[in-house]
Amino acid sequence: MLFSTPFFCFAFFPAFFLLYFLVPAKRVVLLAGSLLFYAWGEPVFLFVVLASSVLDWVLGRLISRRKDRAGVVPLALGIAANLGILVYTKYAFFALTNWNYVLDLLAQPLVSVPKVALPLGVSFIVFEKITYLVDIRRGAANPARSLLDYLNYVFLFPKLLAGPIVKYHDIAGQLTRPSLSWRNLQGGILRFVFGLGKKVLLGDQLGAVADSVFSLNGRALDTGSAWLGLVCFGLQIYFDFSGYSDMAIGMGRMLGFRLLENFDNPYLATSVSDFWKRWHISLTSWIREYLYIPLGGNRVAPLRVALNLFLCFLLSGLWHGASWNFVAWGLLHGGGIAADRYFWHARNNGIPKFFRWLGTTVFVFLAWTFFRVPDLKSAVGYLAALFGRHATEANAIFLTPDVLFFLLAGLALVFLPLAASRRESDESSEPRLAVRTAAGILIFVLCSARMALGSLPPFIYFHF
């Protein structure tokens, strides 16, 4: 069930919220609504997640009772069970296909490759479930007081399919006492509407252009159109994903939960490291807390730090998708961070901020090529088109008046420091809140009309 459909906005969420608001047993209603939400899209995998959640809950209790080394066994078992789900559903096909390639080179018989449909939100769900077990082992949180609370943590539907990745210790205290108030409802609904606007009015419009451009073979593209497609995709992925995060945070707030921010004006970053402090913050902080620091963090030898950074970003790339272009995207960013750390960091003071921002932005946008294309060969073809290797007749057809309007609006929102620094703060003053609400009504009507037309694509991060 997509957030950006009339069925969700006008039927599912209002009906659910009324019930949640009226019925005293809020946690039960929340779980029922979340299970219905997930079953709507994944009626079979729901039972896998339910079974593995019950296992987590039992293992969490065992871990909390065994603070000695024996507690490592249930922890390892829980992590292995969760990663097993992820590996089987997401990586088995990729790994076996590549293994068959090696076998073929060695003239050995091939192994059969199972085709498993990727369940919705599996990468997000598994990472969150792991935080529960690790947090208990570390003593950062107590085990959930009841299975109901733990299931609400796993299935909380605003963040279920595409994050933000909520770490258990960040939300544990809220699970038993969601805080409903008029102020939260006001702030939450506005946040939801602004997120919907980002997705429906900007992300999807620019995404249609990016889709058209990227669907052409690299050789049929002129340089201008290739850059237009890349910029449109860079804006689309930001508006799509940050729009989803805004909707999730907004709905969470309406339901009485504070979810952490996931974006902080990422395209204003002045280095690759800075970009990762602003983009998909919940994933970056997950990788830092549960992977980078356990690997030694900054306390190991410089070469080992660089290796750890590469490993973390390799896994970050693989987390996004099981294919070599995502590996390349992750390694590019790993290389960018390592270069930041060992080369640029020392020289940054001598370079004007504008040029640092420009260099970072060009790097990030060029790297998006690997994220958007289906395979490495297409990435090479597209990069060649970007740098004029396949000069063809200009495809000016892409830059129609509406595209130009949405492109300029998108660029202004992400790049103009004044516009971008206007954080969508929930704690606005009263006059500001009234103006924002009036704007929210206009945006909501426009979004409703656009949703009524249909044919809106799903969120990009639903594929992960």
Add this chain to the structure above:
Amino acid sequence: MPAIFVSWRCASSLLTSLLILLVLLPGLGWVLLDNRQAAGHPWLFNRTLVGLPSPKPPPAPTFENLRNRTWQSAVANDFNTAFPGREALLRGINELYFRAFRMPSLPSADMTLGVDDAIISTAYLREYVTPDAQSAPGRVT
């Protein structure tokens, strides 16, 4: 608290209530008006028309239909294509988009301006209207 802040608070609360009402209206209309078939298939209520298809009955919520999501898709699609107010919203966005950019809001759609600047589908014109040689180029009377 100064009066001006009280009035701003009232304004923001009223506007939020209006926004909430806008969210609730289509669902309430769906429950209260029961115009699903009329909105999705208006010809059903015009007895003089013949040869038009009847809507397929919705799939039953059987285990198989739930497992393969046929039922869920049908329920959502039923609402998405026939919720109260959809027609007005479609008309509004098409008008707005065409006035602003002189192009249809969906790439697949094909529209032009008729008399009195009324937006009209070229597919409809091709099907039902003979071009008028006297009229101005690009306009249809």
